[in-house]
Amino acid sequence: MRKLTATVLAGAVTLAAFTSLQAQNGPPQLPGQMDTKRVLAGTYKTDKNHSLIGFRYNHFGFNDYFGIFGDVDATLMIDPANLAGAKVEATVPINPTVASQGFHDHLLRGGQDGKKPDFFGPNPAPAHFVSTNVKVDGTKAKITGDLTLNGVTKPVTIDAVFTGAGNSMMGNKLTVGFEGSATIKRSDFGLATFVPMVGDEVDLTITTAFEKQ
Incomplete structure (x- = not known):
């Protein structure tokens, strides 16, 4: 009985101490914060598990199709003292994840009767x-x-915004985050099937996490 009482008392003291410490320090802080001073000069590579590109375009005026490309492999070279000199290079597999399996298959299926594919092939x-x-x-x-x-190259402008920086909880790597948006015309890239009934303009939404190398 004494041992049980001592254990309960020890637990109560530990809980009280933890509660007091938390009250002094406030709620736990997120690893990533909107603090540009945390960004250090160097080369960064994407965390592929947490870097995605969404796409969205209209379907016959009824509603929008949308999906996501993952496994984004990108490199960012940045120096806070010379931000205009930053460089970004990205490779994005055409591996769409979409709500409809039929839509996924349509984007990647071959052309019928020897014709060109409707979309990517x-x-x-x-x-x-x-x-x-x-x-x-x-x-x-x-x-x-x-x-x-x-197979077609065209200029594109991405509107990007810094969303946070700090050491990640997994691996303790300095990580910087960005989100971006852009609009392209799919017909510019030889993907004009069903235009204009299916929207020509494709809205891209980008979210990336870069880890310092």
């Missing part, structure tokens, strides 16, 4: 983006570069 080359110019305004940036998609 069964063995599409990855998309590739290389920045050519970066203009920074506070925590926002316009990143212009060359996008190669479906």
